[in-house]
Amino acid sequence: MMAKVEKQVKFFYYIKAYLRRILPTTSYSIKIKQLERSLTARQKELVTSRVDYYCRSSVKSSTSSPCCTLKDLRSPVTPKTYYHDTYEYARFFPEELPINFVFGDVTTVPDLPSIVKSRPVAADNNNSILLNLDKARHFVWVHNDQPFHTKKDVLIGRGAVFQEHRYHFFSQYFGHPMCDLGQVNAQGGNPLWIKKKISIADHLNYKFILCLQGNDVATNLKWVMSSNSIAVMPKPTLETWFMEGSLVGGVHYIEIKDDYSDLETQLQHYLAHPDKCRFILENAHSYCEQFYNRKVEDLCSLKVLEKYLLPAE
Structure with missing residues (x-):
């Protein structure tokens, strides 16, 4: 039996990415509750653990001289896949919320809390907020x-x-x-x-x-x-x-x-x-x-953004 390779087809990836810009969405809180209801207690525990791993910063993005707002993600520039992958989940949040991001192959820690695809393992990497970016290429x-x-x-x-x-x-x-x-x-x-x-x-x-x-x-x-x-x-x-x-x-x-x-x-x-x-x-x-369940992945992504964009006071 020949092995099956599971990967996204780029053509369909881009169609879905641009459809998200015109289709209506619910609020992040409603979407999170919907996903949580569909998962087991153990799955939700793992989501919490992963979210804490991805987002270690407790600094609210709006207090850190943000470069953009979520609305800016609607107009992607190169590398476009990073904008599409962030907007897939950011669209559930108010578009006026501030955000910092450093897109591309990042090997250092940003000066301000920022959304990134990659970060150093060692050193203080709290300002590097991991999101699943360029995933059509990386997650196969x-x-x-x-x-x-x-x-x-x-x-x-x-x-x-x-x-x-x-x-x-x-x-x-x-x-x-x-x-x-x-x-x-x-x-x-x-x-x-x-x-x-x-x-x-x-x-x-x-x-x-x-x-x-x-x-x-x-x-x-x-x-x-x-x-x-x-x-x-x-x-x-x-x-x-x-x-x-x-x-x-x-x-x-x-x-x-x-x-x-x-x-x-x-x-x-x-x-x-x-x-x-x-x-x-x-x-x-x-x-x-742990990465195979789409609902778990969606919930992790939404809760990372929730923790970064709307941290508890």
């Missing part, structure tokens, strides 16, 4: 994947090599017998590393998949953790809606050193211990499941 899932034991005993890695840390990895391991690496960008990197892009389905023929951070987080980490292949990466330093900062090496993924020096040792260790591989796969799948 794999279902009905082939069993782990049927896959090749190799680490597969395809990606753009622009950043110094990716260049360093490829310099060490391109051509290594335990790795199948390929650079997909024609400019930059090293022309000797260039290979064609391959599909997600082709990645899934391998037991181990490289998940290196790029401009921010590793984009492929979500679908890798939902598959029957295992993510291999250093400990994340950046996080998004996927809460990468809460992942644990040896529990959710195979952790390698920041200088990548123990990659071969780690791969050999896990190949020799299939029970540890099964343990990681079970935990990775369980972790991903």
Whole structure:
């Protein structure tokens, strides 16, 4: 059975995004109550925990010299998907409410409490309010994947090599017998590393998949953790809606050193211990499941904005 890759079709994504600008909406409080009634007590507890993780700031946006109001989200500029994904939930709130946002690949903490897609895991990141942005690209899932034991005993890695840390990895391991690496960008990197892009389905023929951070987080980490292949990466330093900062090496993924020096040792260790591989796969799948319920995701997003836009006095 071929694995099923669950991802949004961009054409329909944009149709729905622009329809939201003309369709009537209810208030945020009514929408939140509707969603809460449809969830179990346990699901609502998890929503509360996640909202507190995403929004750690207690500073009201209107007291922080906001750059915009919610009304400004109705006129998206590049990157448009960030406006669409924020407006999907902001439309339930009064459009005159102030908001700060920093859209794009964010690797630092804003000076003011702001909506962002990504933030540093370490340091004081209270001003970084996470929302699920650019999710059509980032949130892709794999279902009905082939069993782990049927896959090749190799680490597969395809990606753009622009950043110094990716260049360093490829310099060490391109051509290594335990790795199948390929650079997909024609400019930059090293022309000797260039290979064609391959599909997600082709990645899934391998037991181990490289998940290196790029401009921010590793984009492929979500679908890798939902598959029957295992993510291999250093400990994340950046996080998004996927809460990468809460992942644990040896529990959710195979952790390698920041200088990548123990990659071969780690791969050999896990190949020799299939029970540890099964343990990681079970935990990775369980972790991903918390993002599968659409009503839970909607409630999390609305309550993050409620906490940010209308914090309790």
